[in-house]
Amino acid sequence: MLIDSHCHLQDRKFGEDMADVIGRATESGVTAMVTIGYDMPSSRRAIEIADAHENVYATVGVHPHDAKTLTTSDGEELARLAESPKVVAIGEIGLDFFRNLSPREDQYLAFREQLAVARAVNLPVVIHSRDADEEVYEVLAEHAEELGAPEDRLIGVMHCYPGDLPQSLRYIRLGFAISIAGPVTYAKSNVTRAVAGAVPLTSMTVETDAPYLPPQRVRGQRNEPANVRDVAEFVAQLRGTPYETVAEETAKTTSRLFGLTTSVAERAGGAR
Ligand SMILES: [Zn+2]
Known part of the structure; x- marks a missing residue:
């Protein structure tokens, strides 16, 4: 089992060869992929x-870029x-005060409104956080409190999380998984490497x-x-x-987060 917990197959860069892209993923052992929306059309x-x-x-x-x-x-x-039966989460949503492509007030409004949707439909959330860690944490702490979720339940994932280990552990205590992406392989990614080396696999997902x-x-190619x-x-x-342990354990975490457990396990136990 190996799950890509975050990709954008609907991006313009795929399309012509989407079937090949999905085929290559299956060949390399990927049992499931989660394709993430970022605006209404996507x-x-x-x-x-x-x-x-x-x-x-x-x-x-x-x-957050499209919050406005x-x-x-x-x-x-x-x-x-x-x-819709294949929809497993609300996201990606959050705050991005690095690029500020939408005004901050609009980002806050969109973030809070979509968290309310997630609570209403009882789905976890996929979070984008950049240069806004304190602000994102505050909003998510309110969300977690409103949910009053039991401690062992995953209520969301910090996608490609750029924070350090203490910050990561703080989100894990709120009920979030930490998602590790390609930049962990870059030479200068000491902070992310420390996180990837220490966070329990029961709270870790992997993504592209x-x-x-x-x-x-x-590097430099289409991922x-x-x-x-x-x-x-x-x-x-x-x-x-x-x-095998990392692939299997992160896949289990992803399945638990998104409620894929039954369908993915059935597929993994299938003929291949
Ligand atoms: Zn993304």
Whole structure:
């Protein structure tokens, strides 16, 4: 088992060769992929792709970059889209005070509104956080409190989380998983390496964020879900753990987070 917990198969860079991309992922041992929405059109498209491919799941949400575009009717549509059987989370949502492509007030509004949707439809959330750690933590702490979730339940994931180990552990205590992406393989990623080496696998997922963030081996190229193997292999090396353990344990965490347990386990136990 190996799951790419975060990719964007609906990106323009895929399309022509999407079937090949999914085929290569399967060949490299990827048992499931979660294709992540970032605005309304990409959320609708994520569902279409998931409906067409058994091992692809979808999330729906509006990224902080596009927060200024979110309308009230979009919030209602997100709740409707979330009812679709292959939709496993709301996201990616959050705050990005690095690029500030939407005004901060709009980012806050969109973030809070979509967390409310997640609570209403009872789905976990996929979080994008950049240069806004304290602010994101505050909002998510409120969300966790509103949920009153039991301690062992995962309520979301910090996607490609750039924070350090103490910051990561703080999110884990709130009920979040920490997702490790391709940049862990870059030479200067000491902070992320420390996180990937220490966070319990029961709270860790791996991802590509494809077509973005290619791991070192394919740096400069279009990234794709097959390369999540590079991430899992690197994490295994860092921890001195067999690759199979990291692949399997992070897949279990991802399944638990997104509620894939039954379907993915059935597939993994299948003929291949
Ligand atoms: Zn992403």
